[in-house]
Amino acid sequence: MKLRDLYTKIKDILKEASESSGSEALSILSKVTGRSREGLLMDFEEEVSEAQCQLAVSLARKRASGYPLQYITEKCYFYGLELYVCEGVFIPRMETEVLVDLSLQVIEEKNIELVADVGTGTGCIAIAIALNSQCEVFATDISEKALQVAKKNAEKYQVQIGLLKGPYLEPLLHFLDRVQLIVSNPPYVSSLAQLPADVQKEPSEALFAGEDGLDFYRNFFSVPSLLRGKTIIMEMSPEQESGLRELLQNLGKLSFFKDQFNRTRFFKLEME
Incomplete structure (x- = not known):
């Protein structure tokens, strides 16, 4: 079978599951053949082995069933970086890039020297900050797999990040x-949220935080004295603004920021 015909076949498999079936078909073909997307387009008339055809069709059907494309291709993109990701590790979202921008602004304004990224996942935030500042950066996670993925990504971009395992502030207490x-x-x-099929394949511990989604914040800020004088920037869900105002109002100067889609998505708390 020619690449062109295989592309058409897997695009048809994906069309009911994805609004970007053509792009996703190219990503799957790139994974299977080891060629770049551009290289595929240049070689569309070349023959593909039967084994590659079977694998491509199998992966397309897996994607059509609701499995995340990023887990299939083992790639995700964040802040101009191509990062490794695999099942069991949270997939970075475009919105979170604004969190990096906010962080870099604070780093410059306050001459920050040491940053900690709590719940690092792929390491995307920590790596982006390390590459775009002179800060010493540490990153924590409760997942050993996530820390292994973050280590692989940090090594790819040759940045030094201290990787620590544990929940909340626990791994950071000694410094x-x-x-x-x-x-x-x-x-x-x-x-209680009903999530899309592909999101349900991501690790639940990276998604859910109680019935109102605020459990992480409650636990993180439960001992305010540990955070005195620090700046905290976190992502949130737009509908949580009022709940977070109530939870954090007496702890310091609280500001909210919007994402690229004009939704309230982040808060900055300058602890007193």
């Missing part, structure tokens, strides 16, 4: 006094 900025894209989805 928390030196940490000036804490950033996080924590779990904030309501446990």
Whole structure:
């Protein structure tokens, strides 16, 4: 079978599951053949082996069943970076790039020297900050697999990041006094939420935080004295603004920021 015909076949498999069936078909073909998307387009008349055809069709059907494309291709993109990702690790979202922008602004304004990324996943936030500042960066996660993925991504971009395992502030306690900025894209989805099929394949501990989605914030800020004088920037869900105002109002100067789609998506808390 020619590449062109295989492309058409897997695009047809994907058309009911994806609004970008053509692009996703190219991504799957790239994974199967080891060629770039551009190279595929240039060689559309070449023959493909039967084994590659079978694998491509199998992966397309897996994607059509609701399995995330990023887990199939083992690639995700964030802040201009191509990162490795695999099943069991949260897939970065475009919106979170704004969190990096906000962090870099604070780093410059306050001459921040040490940043901690809590719940790092692929390491995307920590790596983007390390590449775009002179800060010392640490990253934590409760998942050993996530830390392994973050390590692989940090090595790819040759950045030094301290990777620590544990929940909330626990891995940072022995040097928390030196940490000036804490950033996080924590779990904030309501446990009652009905999520799309592909999102359901991501790790639940990276998504859910109680019925109102605020459990992570409650636990993180439960001992405010540990955070005195620090700046915290976190992602949130737009409908959580009032709940977060109530939870955090007496802890310091609280500001909210919008994402690229004009939805309230982040808060900055300058702890007193």
